[in-house]
Amino acid sequence: xxxxxxxxxxxxxxxxxxxxxxxxxxxxxxxxxxxxxxxxxxxxxxxxxxxxxxxxxxxxxxxxxxxxxxxxxxxxxxxxxxxxxxxxxxxxxxxxxxxxxxxxxxxxxxxxxxxxxxxxxxxxxxxxxxxxxxxxxxxxxxxxxxxxxxxxxxxxxxxxxxxxxxxxxxxxxxxxxxxxxxxxxxxxxxxxxxxxxxxxxxxxxxxxxxxxxxxxxxxxxxxxxxxxxxxxxxxxxxxxxxxxxxxxxxxxxxxxxxxxxxxxxxxxxx
Amino acid sequence: xxxxxxxxxxxxxxxxxxxxxxxxxxxxxxxxxxxxxxxxxxxxxxxxxxxxxxxxxxxxxxxxxxxxxxxxxxxxxxxxxxxxxxxxxxxxxxxxxxxxxxxxxxxxxxxxxxxxxxxxxxxxxxxxxxxxxxxxxxxxxxxxxxxxxxxxxxxxxxxxxxxxxxxxxxxxxxxxxxxxxxxxxxxxxxxxxxxxxxxxxxxxxxxxxxxxxxxxxxxxxxxxxxxxxxxxxxxxxxxxxxxxxxxxxxxxxxxxxxxxxxxxxxxxxxxxxxxxxxxxxxxxxxxxxxxxxxxxxxxxxxxxxxxx
Numbered sequence: 001x002x003x004x005x006x007x008x009x010x011x012x013x014x015x016x017x018x019x020x021x022x023x024x025x026x027x028x029x030x031x032x033x034x035x036x037x038x039x040x041x042x043x044x045x046x047x048x049x050x051x052x053x054x055x056x057x058x059x060x061x062x063x064x065x066x067x068x069x070x071x072x073x074x075x076x077x078x079x080x081x082x083x084x085x086x087x088x089x090x091x092x093x094x095x096x097x098x099x100x101x102x103x104x105x106x107x108x109x110x111x112x113x114x115x116x117x118x119x120x121x122x123x124x125x126x127x128x129x130x131x132x133x134x135x136x137x138x139x140x141x142x143x144x145x146x147x148x149x150x151x152x153x154x155x156x157x158x159x160x161x162x163x164x165x166x167x168x169x170x171x172x173x174x175x176x177x178x179x180x181x182x183x184x185x186x187x188x189x190x191x192x193x194x195x196x197x198x199x200x201x202x203x204x205x206x207x208x209x210x211x212x213x214x215x216x217x218x219x220x221x222x223x224x225x226x227x228x229x230x231x232x233x234x235x236x237x238x239x240x241x242x243x244x245x246x247x248x249x250x251x252x253x254x255x256x257x258x259x260x261x262x263x264x265x266x267x268x269x270x
Numbered sequence: 271x272x273x274x275x276x277x278x279x280x281x282x283x284x285x286x287x288x289x290x291x292x293x294x295x296x297x298x299x300x301x302x303x304x305x306x307x308x309x310x311x312x313x314x315x316x317x318x319x320x321x322x323x324x325x326x327x328x329x330x331x332x333x334x335x336x337x338x339x340x341x342x343x344x345x346x347x348x349x350x351x352x353x354x355x356x357x358x359x360x361x362x363x364x365x366x367x368x369x370x371x372x373x374x375x376x377x378x379x380x381x382x383x384x385x386x387x388x389x390x391x392x393x394x395x396x397x398x399x400x401x402x403x404x405x406x407x408x409x410x411x412x413x414x415x416x417x418x419x420x421x422x423x424x425x426x427x428x429x430x431x432x433x434x435x436x437x438x439x440x441x442x443x444x445x446x447x448x449x450x451x452x453x454x455x456x457x458x459x460x461x462x463x464x465x466x467x468x469x470x471x472x473x474x475x476x477x478x479x480x481x482x483x484x485x486x487x488x489x490x491x492x493x494x495x496x497x498x499x500x501x502x503x504x505x506x507x508x509x510x511x512x513x514x515x516x517x518x519x520x521x522x523x524x525x526x527x528x529x530x531x532x533x534x535x536x537x538x539x540x541x542x543x544x545x546x547x548x549x550x551x552x553x554x555x556x557x558x559x560x561x562x563x564x565x566x567x568x569x570x571x572x573x574x575x576x577x578x
Binding site: 027089097148264 | 290293294296297300301303304307308310311312314315316318319322330331375376379380382384387389390391392393394395396397398399400401402403404405407408409410411412414417419422451454459460462463508511512514515518519533536537540541546549550553554556557560561564
């Protein structure tokens with residue numbers, strides 16, 4: 001029994017890992033196949049040539065889309081960190097009257113599904129003339145209740161003595177924030193940053209609505225274009241597009257997995 | 271003549287008031303960015319959605335004719351909205367329980383303390399880094415009628431191939447499979463975090479008394495994990511109601527509207543048919559559904575949850 005248990009565990013781990021990771025491996029293999037190979041129903045490509053990748057970049061301004069996605073995700077990430085940190089700071093370190101009510105209102109915004117507000121938001125963006133503009137893809141997403149909540153939970157664990165000591169030392173709020181709060185709560189900032197970047201990079205419905213030319217279009221919409229343009233025999237090119245799109249976020253996830261797991265679990269539970 | 275104590279009290283009150291004012295002012299400054307953004311992009315549009323749901327609109331989305339509750343009457347009687355509701359409910363039933371059970375199983379496996387388990391954790395959480403569009407495109411090919419791996423496997427063992435995305439009964443199942451796969455990463459990561467937070471001492475005493483693995487699972491792990499499970503179920507439910515990308519890429523709501531989930535239906539009504547009034551009525555319906563689910567979950571779920 002003692003020997004059997006690790007063997008069963010390993011078998012189950014390997015079996016489930018193969019199933020879960022299969023679609024990614026499948027996409028990777030197909031991205032090297034020509035149309036003829038696909039029609040023959042092959043599973044392993046004859047050679048690993050990069051022709052499909054080259055084609056993907058030729059068909060669409062994919063490099064430009066990648067830059068758009070990268071830029072938008074970075075700006076949203078920084079915006080969310082800043083706006084959430086400011087709000088969380090007020091909730092933890094400034095003893096103003098009614099902060100419980102305000103905090104409750106903040107949290108209750110998590111219950112409003114974003115889709116229920118998308119029609120007026122679209123009309124607002126239209127009126128502001130922000131269609132095909134970076135603003136429409138970034139600014140509406142800066143305020144995020146989840147971020148404020150996550151950071152507040154971590155700020156609360158900062159010992160009161162540290163705040164008192166810095167008050168006595170005459171540290172201004174900003175300096176206290178910069179020198180004490182940020183180093184102390186690094187995990188939460190990294191978690192929220194990674195989360196913000198990932199979700200923005202992967203956004204689909206909103207960019208579909210507010211972009212209608214190549215100017216600020218993101219790579220996710222590019223993928224849809226690629227898929228609708230290519231027919232039957234060109235699946236290799238489409239899968240090359242898929243691999244290009246998922247590599248940045250997969251790398252980010254592999255690097256930040258431990259932090260993300262810790263941070264999200266904390267935010268979820270406390 | 272006022273006593274010194276009185277004067278002192280007054281000046282303390284004054285200082286107190288002054289501090290209160292300063293706190294208020296700085297709190298508002300810190301909260302202002304959030305408050306402005308929430309007002310412009312969340313509260314105002316929510317109100318506007320409600321407002322639009324009482325009107326007929328033109329193509330630019332301007333409210334033209336007040337019709338009261340007629341939009342709601344219309345959608346509640348329309349057959350296509352009934353189909354959409356039915357599809358959404360079925361979709362929730364297909365994806366939420368299965369997704370949570372699979373993720374829990376994977377989290378339990380990956381929580382075993384054995385060599386090399388880190389690789390498996392990375393693999394299980396990987397789907398969180400894969401976007402809706404990318405996942406849907408890959409699965410679109412997996413479900414491909416002739417070249418896709420699923421039908422190739424089925425025909426190679428002598429079965430007849432399945433019209434995954436083209437048959438009304440199978441299409442929703444196919445979209446559900448894709449969704450479950452996509453959500454595994456996030457649910458797994460949260461559940462693993464929850465498992466790692468359970469105090470090891472609890473298991474030690476169980477081991478000494480010789481309790482079996484499944485006894486420990488039932489008596490220690492599940493009860494201690496219940497807050498995390500509760501959170502994962504709530505998030506999965508809300509996500510299921512908000513599904514859009516998979517539908518847009520895999521089926522466009524078809525065949526014969528069998529996968530026309532509610533957000534896709536809103537999208538079509540508003541941005542393809544330009545019926546902003548009825549689309550807003552559907553949005554309000556979605557909002558109320560999610561509100562009810564959240565409240566019910568907290569009311570009934572919370573009771574069964576065991577907190578440390």
